[in-house]
Amino acid sequence: MFRFLIRISSFLGKELTEIFRQPLLILTLVLGPFLIMSLFGLAYPDQNRALRTTFVTTNPGAFQEGMNLFTEAYSSVFIDQGMETDKELALAKLALNQTDLVIVIPDAPFETIQNNQQAVFQVYHNEVDPFQIGYVQTIANIYVNEVNRQILQTVTEQGQADSGSLQSSLETAIVKTQALRQAMPPGDVNAPQVTELEKDLTNLHENLATFRSLASGVLVNPFSVETSGLSGVQFTVTSFFAPAVIVLLLQHLSITFASLSIVRETRSGIMELFKVAPITAFETMIGKYVSYLFFEIILAGVITALAVWLLKIPILGSWQDYALAVFILLFTSLGVGFLISLISQTDTQAVQYSMLLLLASIFFSGFFLDLRLMREPITALAWSLPATYGIRMLQDIMLRGSSIPSAVFQGIAIIGIVLFLIDWILLRKKMES
């Protein structure tokens, strides 16, 4: 047992010395991700992208005031670049990236509506990114809804104003009906009808009063919505992406370190010495796992501390859960790295595999695309990546304040243990062949 520990310690000392002999590498590993997260936070302010918008109309005078009011109210979404009367000129500006959006106001919209047809706003953009196209469509809907709302509000306000004279007429009618009822002799057969008429007029008057008393804005938009998250915390873009960035980074570091480890030793020839020396594949594997885990846990601790204290990324859940999640992520990622190292023939091949895994993790782990949007068979690929489990665990712990999701934890733990066993068997074969 004592010799077992000594043999394992050979790797601990060797790997750590080799890593710590490269202070620039350590500095890059610690500060690099922290700087990336900081820059990411600075690069993406927590607000929507405002679109430079050019309006096209054949009758600028008729719409100028309305457009000014509108763009002022929605200045966070629209930047008014004025009105054009020539649609082709506006589209040319769009093609030259001098404007982001061209909204063509329909000619004679009121006549079109009066003819029982919808007046159509044509919205042009020059986006290619599907997300930006979706954003433009959302903005276009906001725009047309707002126009519809404004028209309805104007019509309502007009109706409220017009109903003032109607209300006076009703009051006169009610007074006259009362007088008529009082003038009728008792037992007149028409008395009930007059009473009924008076009641109807009174109801109508009250409804009209209510209509007039309500704000036109409430009448047009009677319902609104308020959303709030369970955690009660307002997350910034940086906060949201921080857990995923930490996970991707730790996974990538683990895989890269481990993937180069054995392939280098195989190529340098020292594996020949391991095969002849009294060290087993199991001891070698344990030694390497312990060395890299030791270093990466320290690294993860420093990155987390910087993220929490300097970038103010919250950890709403427990620190123990966070530590456990990071540990199992590192353990499983090392398993992936050693597997790459054992099947690669050269350093270059190992680096290529690691990069492919990083790419796969960016696209399939839920880093920026929600896993719930993914088609069913592809989710199997997603759930074969340690990063998918890591992001899910860290988002739950850090942002939702939940405890470690047990099914997710069990999933990644099983993958990690299976990978360890596969790596051990492959290394044993390598050392025995």
Next chain:
Amino acid sequence: MKNNMLAGNVVETQDLTKIFGEEIAVQSLNMQVPRGTIFGFIGPSGCGKTTTVRLLTGFYSPTSGTLSVLGKNPVDFSKSDRRKIGYLIQQFVLYPDLTVWENLNFAASLYGVGLFRWGRLNKLLDFVELAGDKSKLARDLSGGMKRRLSLAATLVHNPELLFLDEPTAGIDPILRRKFWDYFKELQAEGHTLFTTTQYVGEAAYCDLVGVMHGGKLLMIETPDGLRRKAYGGDVVGIRTTEGMNFEHRRQLESLPFVHGKVKVIDEQENDVIVDEANTAIPTLMEWCQAQKLNVETIEEKSPPFDDVFIKIIEMETANV
């Protein structure tokens, strides 16, 4: 041969063969390496020396035949068996980003050497004359220093049997000589050394020499024995003042203890092959006096092992 060779063989092989696909790397190798000897395995590059070492260390399994190293088949070595052998690999395989001391420490841990090992490590560094360079990174060492560090790493667990695969390859003659001094010291401490080399001249430092060619072990002999086998006896050089004529040479060749033709080196000097130099020299002196030849020098010659080796290869090729 030393007396301690009598203490048994540490390596024995019987028809040991290793085949890679279509290529026969080692063919029907039979040999015994006595304990306490320096056994030199000599042959040109690619003749199967390294494959043999790998078979003996358990790195490869034999295709056929049997082998025993320290009484066991290396493939079945336990951890304690492995601690008894040291293996110096042909190329430098230690870590370039670790210092001399750290590399040595790593090798010690790999072999499970106890934690209180500083004394031994320092002693080894003294032995290979790297004590002043222990803080140097391995990548900054010269080729010779790297070989010395590798040797120290091989000795770190004090193995009783050392396999040294071309330990002197690529280093200068002075350092090569120093390495053989180390090996002699190790032998004196009781270690058995099995070393390969392509420097044929190094055969002279070995107790026994195995000559390998084309995957076959041509012979195992002492260095002197090798010479005798190559030339059919001892070589005696005779230098006379007057020089020998054709008749002298014909008579010399007809002497019963002289083999083959007299080799003319120059007008005054001739070489002859005799059964035994020590007994032949006085007789040759008498013969010269009888022939009125004034002898300037007469002595046994030691032909360079390069020539010996080439002769042996030529003989074997001719036999085939």
